[in-house]
Amino acid sequence: MELEWLNSQIVDGLSELVLVFDEKGDILFGNQTAVEKLEYKRDELTECNMTQIFRQDFPKAGEHAPTFDRSRIEGRGELAMYRKNSSCFPVNARVLPTAQADVCVLLAEDVTVLRDMKLRMRELKEEGQENLRRRNEFTANVTHELRTPVNGIKGHVSTLLNEVQDAEQRRTLDIVLYCCENMLAIINNILDFSKLETGKFTIEEKEFDFYQMMDRVIATHSAEIHKKELRLSVDVDKKIPQFLIGDELRLVQVLNNLLSNAVKFTMAGSVSVVAGKTMQTGDEVELFFMVKDSGIGISPQEQDKLFQSFSQVDASITRRFGGTGLGLAITKQLVELMHGDIHLESEKGKGSTFSFSVKLRTNQQADEKQNEVYVDWSEYTNKENTEEETGLLQFGEPENRAELKKRMDKLVLSIEMGAWDKAEMLASTVKALVEKSDDDIKKLVLRMEMAIRKCNYDKSMAMYENLKAAISERIGEL
């Protein structure tokens, strides 16, 4: 049959297989790609029938050769094409009509590579999921096994503490207890993280007393805050219902993590906690919390990776403060599970503000029970010295001078003892305290900070003396 409309030169150049066939399925033409892929010679191909090439779709019925039916290969997408040697490969095929009514063209693209890639990707995904499952199972087992002995140590040490009178021994036991608590916190973090990763984490819905919860959270940190001589301010919106329904434990975990970080990374100044009600529709209440500190702060580049797992803003921080870098990753996921968001605003050397929202429910009945016995936050709030007022402290004011003197004394001690990490942090708080002073004093602190960073005792001391002299000159003897 003449195929005048077919430009075999062009068709031969195509990367797709092209087969021209008649209504009986006899092949009239195969392009170069078809010849190569099907491994027939060109004249052999034109002696074949489509039922041989697509033998899966036209199975033999007893003695008789199968009859060709175009509809079986039309509009089916992926088909198997058989080579001369009876092996096959997958193709994406289309059947198109031609100018001749009884002649059609099949265009087929070999998708072996694509299919292999898809298969490989599926395998890799399954492998990944299996690895993740195994890892989490291992983590769950190990953390569980670790928790048991640590709890054992804790129990025995607590008993000993009740019996021992000697102050030095009690101090040692206290440290052991403290280490156990830390270790348990790390173990729990790892366990939580692995549960969150596999979506096995569930949020409880139970009624709790919000004010009692806040009281406990604040009390947990107040000793450390006091020890570090930081100012604490707590501001809780009294419109928040006393009884709420939600996961108290997880809300406490979020607050504890933010607060312990705030305290950990603040050497001087203040830590403040704000809790407010932002919305109430029906029985749904949205709460907003803010944990603010005047600590070492976090640079914009570091902020980006902060909520990812295992991220600590720099390796030296791990050495300095310990931790696994899981806290904020867990915090973010917990907040999201409680239908909220978490944000961070921070400036290096000036402090950080973490704010988050969560949605809880309120029980109307319980709400009516709400009495006026609120926790006395004034116990924790130092009204004369709130964060805002501290921020307005002018360089040279009596409070500023007293604060500067205290920090400078600690600074020189740290330099003398070679406690460079601490000295660096103290230098940054001195910088914050002299923020409202003239430029040359600020420059002096900066240069001293750099000398400290390079751990240069002589230079640091010299810079310290210069700084002290410059400050004394402006505001009188320190």
Ligand code: ADP
């Ligand atoms: P970790 O459990 O190790 O403390 P987090 O996820 O809680 O881990 O915190 C990760 C890192 O983020 C910390 O190591 C610290 O570098 C930084 N960071 C978190 N909170 C603060 C903060 N309030 N001030 C300064 N840096 C912070």
